Amino acid sequence: MAGGLSDNRGMSRVGLIVLVIASLLAAGGIGSFLGYYISGTGMRFGIRDIFETPFDGRPVVRILVLGEDNTGVKAGARGLSDTIILASIDFQKKHVAAISIPRDTRIDQNGYGKFSKINAAYSQGGPIETAHIVTELTGIQPDYYVVTNIEGFKGTVDAVGGVEIDVDKNMKYTDRNGGLYIDLKKGLQVLDGDKAIQYVRFRHDTMGDITRIQRQQNFLKALAKKALEAGNLPKLPQTMNAVLKNIRTDMSPKDLLYLAKFSSKLDLAGVEMATLPGVPETIHGISYWVADLGKTAEVVQDLFFPPDEALPTVQVLNGSGIVGAATSAAKLLKQKGYEVKAVGNAERFDYDSSEVINHNGSDKGAQQIAALVNSQVIKEKLDKAAPADVTVIVGKDFAALVSGT
Numbered sequence: 001m002a003g004g005l006s007d008n009r010g011m012s013r014v015g016l017i018v019l020v021i022a023s024l025l026a027a028g029g030i031g032s033f034l035g036y037y038i039s040g041t042g043m044r045f046g047i048r049d050i051f052e053t054p055f056d057g058r059p060v061v062r063i064l065v066l067g068e069d070n071t072g073v074k075a076g077a078r079g080l081s082d083t084i085i086l087a088s089i090d091f092q093k094k095h096v097a098a099i100s101i102p103r104d105t106r107i108d109q110n111g112y113g114k115f116s117k118i119n120a121a122y123s124q125g126g127p128i129e130t131a132h133i134v135t136e137l138t139g140i141q142p143d144y145y146v147v148t149n150i151e152g153f154k155g156t157v158d159a160v161g162g163v164e165i166d167v168d169k170n171m172k173y174t175d176r177n178g179g180l181y182i183d184l185k186k187g188l189q190v191l192d193g194d195k196a197i198q199y200v201r202f203r204h205d206t207m208g209d210i211t212r213i214q215r216q217q218n219f220l221k222a223l224a225k226k227a228l229e230a231g232n233l234p235k236l237p238q239t240m241n242a243v244l245k246n247i248r249t250d251m252s253p254k255d256l257l258y259l260a261k262f263s264s265k266l267d268l269a270g271v272e273m274a275t276l277p278g279v280p281e282t283i284h285g286i287s288y289w290v291a292d293l294g295k296t297a298e299v300v301q302d303l304f305f306p307p308d309e310a311l312p313t314v315q316v317l318n319g320s321g322i323v324g325a326a327t328s329a330a331k332l333l334k335q336k337g338y339e340v341k342a343v344g345n346a347e348r349f350d351y352d353s354s355e356v357i358n359h360n361g362s363d364k365g366a367q368q369i370a371a372l373v374n375s376q377v378i379k380e381k382l383d384k385a386a387p388a389d390v391t392v393i394v395g396k397d398f399a400a401l402v403s404g405t
Contacts, residue, residue: 154193312389321349
């Protein structure tokens with residue numbers, strides 16, 4: 001994994017990368033906007049991008065997303081990582097998850113009892129050093145990194161016309177040295193870029209950075225949803241430039257476009273986000289977030305390694321009028337491990353082609369069953385009261401196939 005630098009105070013957001021960048025590319029049509037995006041951001045395709053597969057062919061990628069705060073740092077030097085998020089994307093299972101790591105997390109950076117906060121790792125060794133520490137905490141080694149900055153975040157919010165958020169309380173805080181001025185009133189309101197920065201950076205709560213992370217996660221989901229509204233499609237080029245001009249990453253343009261295609265069919269509500277388990281402690285006068293490595297292992301297992309999806313149950317109906325057609329299809333499905341709940345006749349017997357009706361919303365499960373019964377027709381009719389997750393209506397094509405006629 002190559003290193004990278006960002007010389008702006010940053011605020012990284014996994015939703016900004018995984019949801020907003022990828023989903024905007026897909027929603028706007030890759031072909032329509034590709035030239036605009038690439039030429040507008042300085043990203044270029046090379047020979048490597050043409051001949052190599054995206055993400056080097058990895059079915060699962062882990063991306064370390066960092067935001068730098070270089071307040072008061074000399075030009076050319078690195079600041080502290082204001083935000084640290086480890087994201088996991090499983091392309092095969094269509095699963096996205098992320099864990100936020102509080103910047104005050106206590107670490108033994110050199111392994112010899114020299115404790116510090118994890119946000120200092122970036123200033124000393126950039127993304128590579130931070131990735132090393134994140135690996136020790138979570139057991140997951142990042143494959144790629146993204147470093148973002150505050151201007152990209154603000155620009156994205158403004159480009160989509162602001163984001164509606166119910167601010168949970170009055171927020172007021174001033175840090176003149178850091179250039180941070182927060183003054184938000186409680187209540188439902190549309191936050192523009194400047195106010196959005198105030199909202200996600202406020203951390204003067206009982207739980208401090210932990211509550212701030214929760215606000216960030218809620219805001220990101222709202223931002224991604226707003227960015228994909230039909231009314232924002234004409235703004236896609238402006239929005240994409242606001243994001244891409246303000247990130248540093250070792251992902252290639254081809255990687256980003258592959259991520260876009262994947263995200264076009266991703267259910268944003270299904271993206272899972274968590275915070276590194278632990279407790280706040282004051283040690284030698286310094287406030288830390290002390291990670292609970294045991295609970296962290298459990299959270300990482302649940303987030304990044306979800307159990308394989310159970311096979312859907314099946315109802316098989318004869319729509320061909322050929323005796324034994326449904327029984328033959330049911331036998332085949334049982335041999336492949338499917339539980340057949342019922343076998344019977346369809347309402348009519350004039351189905352020339354077999355059909356698969358998906359009742360539970362699992363596209364993958366319906367597609368696998370369709371492939372087994374040689375069906376080209378998949379319909380969705382969500383119905384929790386259906387006798388099975390999937391209904392197969394056997395047509396004359398399948399009946400002829402199994403009968404040899």
